[in-house]
Amino acid sequence: MTELVTRRDEDGICWLTLNRPDKLNALTVGMFKALRGHVSDLRSDDSVGCVILKGAGKCFSAGHDLADIASGEEVPSRGWHSETLRLMEKLPKPVIAAVHGHCYTGALEVALAADFILAAQSARFADTHAKWALTPIWGMSQRLPRRVGTATAKRLMFTAETVKADEALRIGLCEAVYPDDSFEAELGAFARRILENSAFSHAANKRLLEATDMDALDAGLQWEIMENEGVGPDMQDRIAAFTKK
Known part of the structure; x- marks a missing residue:
């Protein structure tokens, strides 16, 4: 059975990869369970000094799997998704969300729970909760305004507009934008600069x-x-x- 979130350790860097490329890494309960397991393991793993969360295939993630939502997905407890992201956010080591391609709605909530977002030129961000008559319960209303300011957060949430990488950098949604063909190398270099410090x-x-x-x-x-x-x-x-x- 294919691992829904894979882990690869390399010289103090842990690469976690959302691994449903055929479904654009749409987020399911199973993926969150896998992510939560890795987060739990990383909390006490002193061999890892920096975590990079990325997506396999064409994008970071297209967001919460709408088929799962429509079918009434079963979660272990109320607020369990949000709790999982909070556990990742509180890891005692820096976490980087590495975004290429789509990063929509639930996927953006996942990325916002990282310490910072690094984007490839192909990255596209959006909050489409309002498009589907949904409201955020994974942290969007709390983390997005802290990152970009309340007025900009309202604009993104109310219009459901898609923001390209350069605009995301301008409004403070991401910290850097890199060419797609050198994205992974740039991520590694960024993480190594973190590892040089205490x-x-x-x-x-x-x-x-x-x-x-x-x-x-x-x-x-x-x-x-x-x-x-x-x-x-x-x-x-x-x-x-x-x-x-």
């Missing part, structure tokens, strides 16, 4: 950023002071290596 700092910084997101500035500054986790166990070694250059 895994301790990455985990601590994610917790600090998470804890005060959208809080008042003064409250956030106080939290940073009181909850700061100090220095990592490899600080002295890193400084020594630098000063010896």
Whole structure:
């Protein structure tokens, strides 16, 4: 049986691939179960310092499988999809959503749960919940405005328009756009730049950023002071290596 989400580890980078290319990686309960299993394994896997989530075939994902929705898909519990993405979001290591081709609606909700989105030139983003008389329950209403601002989030959600890669970069939906033919190489280079730095700092910084997101500035500054986790166990070694250059 074909794995719905595959995993490949390479020099500290974990490549997770949504693997239903014949269905444009349309998201099903089975795919979320597979993703959740990988996320659970990665939480305590110190051999991995960065996670890249991508799609097999022509695109990242065309979104939530409409056939599954129409047939009344069975989920383990209310909010289970959202909970799964929250678990990925809270991994103590950076997560990159690598988007090429379609990234629509539920797929965009998945990508938004990553720390950042890197796009190929072919990437296309859209929220089509309103097109199907649906409302988001995987995090769109919370993460999209935090990423692009409330007014832009409303525009995308109310019009269901498709946004090309360069426009996604302009509005802050993605952090970079790369040519399709060098996309995977650029992803690897980006991840390796992350791996050059302290895994301790990455985990601590994610917790600090998470804890005060959208809080008042003064409250956030106080939290940073009181909850700061100090220095990592490899600080002295890193400084020594630098000063010896």
